[in-house]
Amino acid sequence: MSDDALLETQRLRKEFGGLVAVDDVDFTVPEGAIVSLIGPNGAGKTTFFNMLTGVYKPTSGFVFFGGENLTGKPPHTFTHRGIGRTFQNIRLFQNMTALENVLVGMHVRLKGNAFQTILRTPKAKHEESAARERGRELLEFSGLRRKDDEIGRNLSYGDQRRLEVARALATQPKLLLLDEPTAGMNPQETAEFTDFVAKLRSEQGVAVLLIEHDMRVVMGVSDRVTVLDYGEKIAEGEPKEIQKNERVIEAYLGKAAVTSS
Amino acid sequence: MWRSVRGAISRAWWAVLGLVGLTHERWLGYSRLTRRTVKAVVWIGIGLLLVWGLGVWANSAILAAAVLLLLIVVPYQNWTVRGRRVGKWVLPGAVLLIGVTYPFYGTHMPELPIFGPFPQMSTMVAMMIFSVMALGLNFVVGYAGLLDLGYVAFYAVGAYTAGWFASNQFANRNVDFGAVGLLKGTTGIHFSIWLVLIIAGALTALAGILIGLPTLRLRGDYLAIVTLGFGEIVHQVAQNGDSLAGFNITNGTGGITPIDGPGFGNWARAHLHLPANYLTATNLDNVFFWTAVILVLITVFVSARLRDSRLGRAWVAIREDEIAAAAMGVPLMRTKTWAYATGAFFGGVAGAYYASYKGGAFPDDFFFQISVFILAMVILGGMGNIWGVIFGACFLTYLNQEGLSNVGAWLNGHFGPGGDVVQVWHKTLDVPLYEFGIYGVILVVTMLFRPEGLIPSSRRAAEFHEGVHEEYLYDVEHGAPIYEEAT
Numbered sequence: 091m092s093d094d095a096l097l098e099t100q101r102l103r104k105e106f107g108g109l110v111a112v113d114d115v116d117f118t119v120p121e122g123a124i125v126s127l128i129g130p131n132g133a134g135k136t137t138f139f140n141m142l143t144g145v146y147k148p149t150s151g152f153v154f155f156g157g158e159n160l161t162g163k164p165p166h167t168f169t170h171r172g173i174g175r176t177f178q179n180i181r182l183f184q185n186m187t188a189l190e191n192v193l194v195g196m197h198v199r200l201k202g203n204a205f206q207t208i209l210r211t212p213k214a215k216h217e218e219s220a221a222r223e224r225g226r227e228l229l230e231f232s233g234l235r236r237k238d239d240e241i242g243r244n245l246s247y248g249d250q251r252r253l254e255v256a257r258a259l260a261t262q263p264k265l266l267l268l269d270e271p272t273a274g275m276n277p278q279e280t281a282e283f284t285d286f287v288a289k290l291r292s293e294q295g296v297a298v299l300l301i302e303h304d305m306r307v308v309m310g311v312s313d314r315v316t317v318l319d320y321g322e323k324i325a326e327g328e329p330k331e332i333q334k335n336e337r338v339i340e341a342y343l344g345k346a347a348v349t350s351s
Numbered sequence: 352m353w354r355s356v357r358g359a360i361s362r363a364w365w366a367v368l369g370l371v372g373l374t375h376e377r378w379l380g381y382s383r384l385t386r387r388t389v390k391a392v393v394w395i396g397i398g399l400l401l402v403w404g405l406g407v408w409a410n411s412a413i414l415a416a417a418v419l420l421l422l423i424v425v426p427y428q429n430w431t432v433r434g435r436r437v438g439k440w441v442l443p444g445a446v447l448l449i450g451v452t453y454p455f456y457g458t459h460m461p462e463l464p465i466f467g468p469f470p471q472m473s474t475m476v477a478m479m480i481f482s483v484m485a486l487g488l489n490f491v492v493g494y495a496g497l498l499d500l501g502y503v504a505f506y507a508v509g510a511y512t513a514g515w516f517a518s519n520q521f522a523n524r525n526v527d528f529g530a531v532g533l534l535k536g537t538t539g540i541h542f543s544i545w546l547v548l549i550i551a552g553a554l555t556a557l558a559g560i561l562i563g564l565p566t567l568r569l570r571g572d573y574l575a576i577v578t579l580g581f582g583e584i585v586h587q588v589a590q591n592g593d594s595l596a597g598f599n600i601t602n603g604t605g606g607i608t609p610i611d612g613p614g615f616g617n618w619a620r621a622h623l624h625l626p627a628n629y630l631t632a633t634n635l636d637n638v639f640f641w642t643a644v645i646l647v648l649i650t651v652f653v654s655a656r657l658r659d660s661r662l663g664r665a666w667v668a669i670r671e672d673e674i675a676a677a678a679m680g681v682p683l684m685r686t687k688t689w690a691y692a693t694g695a696f697f698g699g700v701a702g703a704y705y706a707s708y709k710g711g712a713f714p715d716d717f718f719f720q721i722s723v724f725i726l727a728m729v730i731l732g733g734m735g736n737i738w739g740v741i742f743g744a745c746f747l748t749y750l751n752q753e754g755l756s757n758v759g760a761w762l763n764g765h766f767g768p769g770g771d772v773v774q775v776w777h778k779t780l781d782v783p784l785y786e787f788g789i790y791g792v793i794l795v796v797t798m799l800f801r802p803e804g805l806i807p808s809s810r811r812a813a814e815f816h817e818g819v820h821e822e823y824l825y826d827v828e829h830g831a832p833i834y835e836e837a838t
Contacts, residue, residue: 143678144677145674145677145678164677164682164683165677165678165680166677166680166681166682166683169678169679169680170680175678177678181672181674181675182675183667183672183675184671185810185814186664186667186668186810190664193661193664194664194665194668194676194681195679195680197665197668197681198680200661202660203662204657204662204693207660207661207662208652208653208656208657210656214660218661241813257679258679260679261679261680
């Protein structure tokens with residue numbers, strides 16, 4: 091495997107019965123990069139994501155993260171090693187407050203066990219208050235200042251998306267997987283979110299892997315773009331190259347994308 | 352349905368009040384404190400009138416009304432002492448005080464209409480013990496959201512542990528470790544009951560982990576069925592365990608009896624005025640009751656601490672959305688197993704204490720109904736809410752122990768053979784026979800009108816009304832959970 095790869099997949103494959111959802115995909119995300127994954131609906135992007143986070147077990151192939159083979163490990167191990175994610179259809183803990191959502195994200199980074207909690211040892215107390223402090227910082231960083239005690243369900247749509255990112259950041263990821271983060275956002279929210287993704291890298295130092303349909307986001311922020319179609323990787327490269335790639339245009343982008351840029 | 356009924360009542364109510372010039376708008380114009388005070392005075396007044404009208408007046412009713420009025424009206428919730436919020440302790444403190452002093456006034460209380468006399472002390476002990484069990488089950492059902500239909504298994508393991516470590520069951524071993532009230536030449540293993548409670552908790556937690564490991568991979572209905580099976584297995588083992596590979600573990604249908612009572616020994620009696628041996632104490636039921644209250648307090652303490660911790664948050668997260676929880680790094684199996692083990696621990700402690708109180712562990716106490724009974728306490732009271740669960744446990748235990756037969760006696764006296772109001776039926780009606788039908792009706796009514804329970808946790812109430820993610824984490828290919836716990 092290449093030296094600077096944070097995440098690497100080798101011939102990753104997922105079959106559902108007779109359907110090949112992801113077809114032997116080789117793929118890398120370099121350290122500190124912002125990579126986009128695009129493709130038509132049903133191309134297998136989310137299935138691919140689910141394999142990168144341990145929610146699905148690949149039929150064959152491997153997932154390496156930081157040089158370690160994580161294939162077949164449970165989801166919390168992926169999180170522990172440093173992969174955080176959001177979901178295409180928002181999956182917050184709807185009836186918990188914003189701060190509690192973030193605190194759940196910190197689960198893998200906290201150590202307090204049941205006995206320390208029951209006895210409320212100084213160590214457990216300190217860890218808990220430090221976690222809350224950091225949780226508030228993360229909420230503020232994600233643009234959710236003073237929304238700590240809001241119940242997840244009561245937040246606006248855009249804020250729910252932001253809270254999902256804050257929760258994922260709480261796991262202290264090295265790589266953040268965002269599954270269609272701007273779906274359902276208006277153009278202004280989308281533009282703000284694009285800046286936010288760039289800020290994630292510059293201020294939190296995380297690499298980002300993005301599934302996205304909005305080409306302005308993809309072209310504006312990514313270092314590299316990978317295109318899936320029918321589970322197959324059909325192209326990979328810099329945004330400029332992808333825009334000109336004929337197979338991609340045919341499969342997905344359409345003529346509008348070429349003329350608009 | 353309920354909403355429209357309530358709407359109609361409310362409209363009728365305001366129409367009446369409008370006649371004396373109090374409109375809804377004017378009412379809302381008053382301060383919250385005024386409104387609360389007026390409401391409380393009206394309701395308590397109606398209550399007092401009822402008490403008087405039904406002919407059960409006692410002067411203590413005035414005292415009770417005054418205490419209730421103070422608790423409702425005084426805004427103690429916000430009291431602070433040197434920046435610490437002490438207000439939140441007022442209500443639990445009052446309830447605790449009323450509970451702990453019950454042995455002193457309980458026998459002097461007048462008979463209530465329909466329900467008859469106030470509960471006896473033995474019923475109060477059972478209420479406390481079932482509170483501990485219900486709180487234990489609340490870890491599993493209320494916090495982690497795992498439906499467990501075999502909780503009686505933990506009660507049984509606890510009770511039999513008491514049998515093994517504090518009775519004559521293993522007569523060829525002679526161990527005496529701090530036990531009280533033993534006669535000279537007693538055979539068998541006899542540990543101090545205090546120690547037995549801890550051993551029972553630990554062994555039962557271990558049993559919880561053993562049962563949990565294979566079953567907790569399942570979800571929803573599947574988990575419920577498998578736990579039901581385990582509950583029945585434990586019952587069968589208890590019933591037929593008098594010859595397990597040649598060993599007599601449970602003494603079969605006869606059960607293990609007698610089991611030692613708790614006590615502090617003669618030294619503590621002389622120096623600390625603690626009872627030397629509960630079974631020979633003159634106020635036997637009272638000391639058992641107070642000790643059980645302490646067990647409840649410990650359980651409440653642990654429940655509250657864990658609820659607000661990393662582990663408690665992980666439980667709620669799993670309950671709300673298992674996939675999201677796993678993706679945020681919550682190890683599903685380990686976290687669920689913790690819920691199981693914690694719940695089992697308290698089930699075991701309660702089981703051992705109850706066995707010590709009853710003086711034996713009998714297989715007939717561990718039927719499937721008891722699992723459902725404890726589950727009904729949690730659901731009726733309010734899943735996830737400590738106070739609700741305790742209320743549910745106390746209320747259902749009371750109905751089970753004496754409430755139903757009291758109500759039955761009242762019904763028969765008025766409407767039965769030779770009834771003094773009107774004779775409706777001609778053979779004496781044995782109400783306790785219908786207990787499970789009655790519990791069923793109570794549960795159905797709860798589920799229809801207040802699915803979150805009588806005293807719900809706000810989060811649980813929201814879940815019932817807004818719903819949670821209910822997607823299953825199954826692989827299409829294998830029909831099994833798609834990830835396995837790394838060990």
